[in-house]
Amino acid sequence: MIDDAKxxxxxxxxxxxxxxDELVVALQQTVQRLEAGSTGxxxxxxxxxxxxxxxxxxxTRLREAELTITELGRRGVTGAEPGEA
Amino acid sequence: MADQPSLWDARPDEPETASAAPRAAxxxxxxxxxxxxxxxxxxxxxxxxLADVWVEGEISQPSFPPSGHCFFxxxxxxxxxxxxxxxxxxxxxxxxxxxGMNVIIHGRVRAYEPQGVxxxxxxxxxxxxxxxxxxxxxxxxxxxxAAGLFDEGRKRPIPRWPRRIGVVTSPTGAVWRDIxxxxxxxxxxxELVLSPSVVQGATAAPAIVRALQRLYAxxxxxxxxxxxxxxxxxxxxxxNDERVVRAVADAPVPVIVGVGHESDTTLxxxxxxxxxxxxxxxxxxxxxxxxxxxxxxxxLRDRAATALIGRAAERRRFVEGEQRALARLAPDIGSARQxxxxxxxxxxxxLDDRVERRxxxxxxxxxxxxxxxPSATLDRGYAVxxxxxxxxxxxxxxxxxxxxxxxxxARGTVATRVEEARPEGAEELFT
Numbered sequence: 001m002i003d004d005a006k007x008x009x010x011x012x013x014x015x016x017x018x019x020x021d022e023l024v025v026a027l028q029q030t031v032q033r034l035e036a037g038s039t040g041x042x043x044x045x046x047x048x049x050x051x052x053x054x055x056x057x058x059x060t061r062l063r064e065a066e067l068t069i070t071e072l073g074r075r076g077v078t079g080a081e082p083g084e085a
Numbered sequence: 086m087a088d089q090p091s092l093w094d095a096r097p098d099e100p101e102t103a104s105a106a107p108r109a110a111x112x113x114x115x116x117x118x119x120x121x122x123x124x125x126x127x128x129x130x131x132x133x134x135l136a137d138v139w140v141e142g143e144i145s146q147p148s149f150p151p152s153g154h155c156f157f158x159x160x161x162x163x164x165x166x167x168x169x170x171x172x173x174x175x176x177x178x179x180x181x182x183x184x185g186m187n188v189i190i191h192g193r194v195r196a197y198e199p200q201g202v203x204x205x206x207x208x209x210x211x212x213x214x215x216x217x218x219x220x221x222x223x224x225x226x227x228x229x230x231a232a233g234l235f236d237e238g239r240k241r242p243i244p245r246w247p248r249r250i251g252v253v254t255s256p257t258g259a260v261w262r263d264i265x266x267x268x269x270x271x272x273x274x275x276e277l278v279l280s281p282s283v284v285q286g287a288t289a290a291p292a293i294v295r296a297l298q299r300l301y302a303x304x305x306x307x308x309x310x311x312x313x314x315x316x317x318x319x320x321x322x323x324x325n326d327e328r329v330v331r332a333v334a335d336a337p338v339p340v341i342v343g344v345g346h347e348s349d350t351t352l353x354x355x356x357x358x359x360x361x362x363x364x365x366x367x368x369x370x371x372x373x374x375x376x377x378x379x380x381x382x383x384x385l386r387d388r389a390a391t392a393l394i395g396r397a398a399e400r401r402r403f404v405e406g407e408q409r410a411l412a413r414l415a416p417d418i419g420s421a422r423q424x425x426x427x428x429x430x431x432x433x434x435x436l437d438d439r440v441e442r443r444x445x446x447x448x449x450x451x452x453x454x455x456x457x458x459p460s461a462t463l464d465r466g467y468a469v470x471x472x473x474x475x476x477x478x479x480x481x482x483x484x485x486x487x488x489x490x491x492x493x494x495a496r497g498t499v500a501t502r503v504e505e506a507r508p509e510g511a512e513e514l515f516t
Binding site for chain 2: 019020021024027028030031034035037039041044045047048051052055058059061062065066067068069070071072073
């Protein structure tokens with residue numbers, strides 16, 4: 001998971017390579033912490049910056065992603081059965 | 086090998102009608118073999134019953150030459166008939182012909198001129214005896230339902246944010262293209278793992294099971310999609326195969342089955358964790374909608390901003406509140422000071438009064454004391470007589486002649502003796 005400490009050392013580029021769902025979860029948690037209202041103003045500003053970075057990373061991932069396809073046990077045309085992979 | 090012409094390994098030519106017309110002849114006509122066979126063929130082709138026939142029999146000695154076609158003899162107790170099942174029809178067939186199998190075949194009867202034989206060209210074949218496909222479907226459905234394979238409790242939720250999705254389908258069909266298109270548009274973040282399989286014909290069921298098992302051997306798969314396009318009940322039959330249904334039920338990760346059209350429900354659909362009406366719908370159900378995701382993400386960012394602004398406003402309100410509280414307190418301090426000053430003033434004044442009263446009291450007391458003092462009396466000419474024991478004399482009878490007396494005057498004392506004591510007649514002194 002992406003925690004405060006990890007986020008502090010990651011570049012935006014490294015962050016954008018993280019699994020998308022982890023980015024979304026981290027963003028959600030950040031927003032929830034911010035909304036909980038138990039953080040001071042200074043910490044809230046840090047959380048907000050963190051949220052902005054995560055949001056940007058999510059958007060980048062979503063925009064630049066290209067569907068990757070792996071094929072198991074390559075085979076020819078219909079009819080013949082593939083040899084077991 | 087496939088090129089070598091043989092009785093079995095060929096399709097009938099298109100019907101020829103014109104050239105088969107009988108030639109006018111008076112004398113007995115001698116036909117060439119080719120002509121005769123052509124005539125027989127024309128006759129068979131013209132027969133409506135033979136062109137669309139249903140026949141039941143037992144398969145004997147099926148052969149599967151490399152051409153991909155299948156040839157066998159269909160027989161009953163008294164008679165037999167040659168049958169040809171071409172590659173395309175074989176691929177679509179629900180069952181694979183086996184020796185001794187009782188089947189019902191739909192097809193047409195035609196002559197094969199090069200070898201002078203007629204045969205049954207199979208379009209579809211279904212097992213005989215077990216009743217029709219619908220009945221078999223129902224029987225198997227009840228059996229597997231009783232075994233608990235379709236229980237709602239078995240169904241697992243589909244992961245909301247899949248990273249890897251396994252797909253079992255035919256890689257050459259439109260279905261695979263559709264799934265690709267949906268995911269490319271919707272959630273291109275996901276990685277697809279294609280486990281290809283034929284999805285039609287007698288070989289499909291074991292092939293689908295193998296393809297599923299190849300995926301089951303993969304780790305880090307979140308969801309599996311099993312998909313196939315629409316077709317007849319026969320076309321979709323492999324998805325009603327018990328082996329396939331059980332393999333779906335055994336999946337280590339949630340399976341979405343999307344077979345055929347909305348109205349087609351196969352047994353594999355019942356065993357799936359989620360049933361999708363079509364292959365494209367399966368791809369949609371397996372993934373979040375990326376276009377909506379952008380909106381959702383934007384909303385999260387907005388919520389963060391709102392929360393921060395709220396926090397800042399809260400802080401400002403707090404500070405302002407403190408300021409107001411201080412402001413409210415300020416006049417009180419003033420008045421307190423004023424009150425304190427008043428008190429001090431009044432206190433001071435009260436003190437002064439009291440001191441003055443005391444001073445006057447003391448002065449009065451001093452005057453009074455002075456008035457009461459015997460020295461003042463002595464000053465006025467009175468004297469005090471004391472007996473020898475120090476007692477002040479108030480009564481003449483307390484002394485006798487000869488007793489020593491001390492007379493105290495305003496200034497000095499006189500020592501004397503009593504000449505005579507006269508207890509009466511003292512009043513004359515003041516008269």
